[in-house]
Amino acid sequence: MDLAEEPGIFTWDLATDTVYADSALANLFGLDPEQTIAGLPIIKYLDRIHPDDKPSVAKAISDSVVTGDPYRHDYRVFDRSGQIVAVAAFGRCFRDAAGNPSHYAGIVFRTNDQSQQDELSAHCSAAFKIAKSSGLQATADALEAILKELATPIPSGIAPLH
CATH class of the missing domain: 3.30.450.20 (PAS domain)
Incomplete structure (x- = not known):
């Protein structure tokens, strides 16, 4: 293992x-x-x-x-x-x-929640594209912020150990 x-x-x-x-x-x-x-x-x-x-x-x-x-x-x-x-x-x-x-x-x-996070990212990405193409800028901005948060491995203020 x-x-x-x-x-x-x-x-x-x-x-x-x-x-x-x-x-x-x-x-x-x-x-x-x-x-x-x-x-x-x-x-x-x-x-x-x-x-x-x-x-x-x-x-x-x-x-x-x-x-x-x-x-x-x-x-x-x-x-x-x-x-x-x-x-x-x-x-x-x-x-x-x-x-x-x-x-x-x-x-x-x-635990294996990576597949759930990947699925959530895919759904948010699809919703972002729909909001953007429909002219729903506020919704697109909110979804873009969510996508950035999902892609960020570590929040500010917590330094990775090297």
Whole structure:
């Protein structure tokens, strides 16, 4: 299995706020594998989540830590080149003998939504051409902006890692 397709495994020590992860997770999140294996603060992973997805991911993880319920969430991250990668994550918070949250473990894997994005781009492109040829300039402008957003791999303010 190619590392790009391999699921990433992690464990998060809540007391030290250190996430230990394998090289597959490093690859998904665009992080250095040596650093992920040695452990990084959770914020390093949260920084790689798409800004539109970050609040819901943070809330879902927090809810899982508080309740002890399993975590399941779909979201987008930026890989090393700054490309958006759709992922699905499963996790669970484990408690110590006193019942306090102590460790959180899970798995993250790439999902295949590229075909959906390609289809969306194709439909928007067709709608753009129709709006343009029909003289609907405001609609054409809006669709052109959407097409540019769909083609942009990374929003401003988030620098790709090299």
